[in-house]
Amino acid sequence: MCGIIGYAGKKQAAPLLLDGLKMLEYRGYDSSGIAVFDGGEIKMSKAKGRLENLDVLTDGGKKLGGVIGIGHTRWATHGEPSDINSHPHVSETGRFAVVHNGIIENYLDIREFLTAKGFTFKSQTDTEVVVQLLEYYHKGDIFETIRKTLNKLKGSYALGILAVFEPNKFFAVRKDSPLVIGLGKRENFVASDIPAVLKHTRSFILPDDKDIAVVDGNGVLLYNSNHELVERKRFEVDWDVESAKKNGYPHFMLKEIHEQPKAVEQTIAACIKGGEIAFENVDYSEEYVKKLDKLYIVACGSSYHAGMIGKYFIERNCRIPAEIDLASEFRYRRPILDENTLTVVISQSGETADTIAAMREAKEHSSRVLAIVNVVGSTIAREADDVIITRAGPEMAVATTKGYTTQVLTLQLLGLYLAGKLGRTGGEYAKYLEEIKCLPSAMQEVIDGKEQLQILASKYFGNDKAFFIGRGNDYALALEGALKLKEISYIHAESYAAGELKHGTISLIEQGSLVIACLTGDELYDKTLSNAEEVKTRGALVIALVKRGHTAIEGQAKHVVELPALSDEIMPCVAAVSLQLLAYYIAAARGCDIDKPRNLAKSVTVE
DSSP states (O other): OOEEEEEESSSOHHHHHHHHHHTTGGGOOSEEEEEEEOSSSEEEEEEESSHHHHHHHTTTTTTSOOSEEEEEEEOOSSSOSSTTTSSOEEOTTSSEEEEEEEEETTHHHHHHHHHHTTOOOSSSOSTHHHHHHHHHHOSSOHHHHHHHHHHHOOEEEEEEEEETTSTTEEEEEEESSOOEEEEOSSOEEEESSGGGTTTTOSEEEOOOTTOEEEEETTEEEEEOTTSOEEOOOEEEOOSOGGGGSOTTOSSHHHHHHHTHHHHHHHHHHHHEETTEEOOTTOOOOHHHHHHOOEEEEEEOHHHHHHHHHHHHHHHHHHOOOEEEEEHHHHGGGOOOOOTTEEEEEEESSSOOHHHHHHHHHHHHTTOEEEEEESSTTOHHHHHSSEEEEOOOOOOOSSSOSHHHHHHHHHHHHHHHHHHHHTTOOSTTHHHHHHHHHTHHHHHHHHHHTHHHHHHHHHHHTTOSEEEEEESTHHHHHHHHHHHHHHHHHOOEEEEEEGGGGGGTGGGGOOTTOEEEEEEOOSTTHHHHHHHHHHHHHTTOEEEEEEETTOOGGGGTOSEEEEEOOOOGGGHHHHHHHHHHHHHHHHHHHTTOOTTSOTTOOSSOOOO
């Protein structure tokens, strides 16, 4: 959730740190701060609120001189947003400064321990115990100090550490929280995510858990938890900093909606070779697939909604039982797993804490784990048995768009891949392959017709609640549509399986209620049509999403949004674009901070 940046080189650190933090704003934050070592002491500046406050406070970084530094954007977990609770935190003597992403679960015990030793605390944060532990344990050997401190901590962390007696370097370490090392020319970086330093380098290293990185302007040394010098794989990023800019769009979200046809096209090109499904890092034997007796699909948020569509597709085309579960619930309900279970974990960032925990739980029970992620080298990508990288590219807006649709497509391609291994290539198999190739143009058609959605947004942005209904794939679509609307516009939006309306929820419908009815499939169209009629009869204003050619809804809906006609199973990616645009334009009309919704973070790296 928080953002970390660190710099060591020949340039002034503070302006570079501020610039890197600006590139991490998409992660969400409520305060920020930087600390720079000027050769004599650690100088620090922190500010509650937007990064502009810190920029003004430091005169763009000019007030803090020094070529070594660390910076941070904080999303409050322990202690309210304030200047005092902002990072970095400095030890009692001022010899150490620390920035932290994650949660120290046993911080109260450590705080009590250190208080008994005479330490005093200024903040309410869990992070301050880390910097005071470093002070407590330091007897001259910095590695022994860091090792003892880490051994005391329980929880997750990515840490950047400054020490006054190590004047030309800083230290970084991670456990279950994202951290990358950027390798430049006579300058090196650490960051929570690649975009923070992409304008300076495309060469990166991903440290393993509990690796201690020693970073200076000349290079980076990595030591494992046994203080043994180690090497980690270096990789090159194949996208540039322009991909992480708005390029004239008012918001990243709108830019990323428009990028979906290209992202889907890239995903298709990477996974379909010569009319066959071929994943780069997945090669299951027919024998293995035929022995599978269950799939678990495990994810959070929008990835969970994508997983629902994947479940329907896989069960229909492979006839393998597939369960969908929230990662935050999965490991606590003692799931039944064995070597004949394939667990599919989905995460845009590859760093989602609950999904990481679920993956590890599955592996402990001998289940093979397949990861669907967007970030090469992320924790989930590294630890899973197999991985499929979606081709969404960098996604900066908190609300996922192209990340979601590429996940849906990848799950459908996975279903066809498994069906092929089972010999189930007749009937609709070839049709699906051909229609998938039509997805980019169909999605572009929706984007080109966005004016209708802008008009609808202008009519209904003042509503304080909205209901989404659908069946089958359209129910999963309704869940995602409601989530998009609520997270960026703050309208109370709920989604319901249309067949459940009479089981209680229709009592919420009153005169003027806004209902978005998803009827994008043929198979369940008539049944959902009757549900739309039910809510209209009770005074609802119905916006209907339909496949082109379905005209019966016109008598029940106030407004009809027609979508390009593909088969029921392939429609979700097309329909999702229309709901993303509707949510976006409603949020824009309400004046919301669309890319950085309140209380939300791009990557949920704590449970």
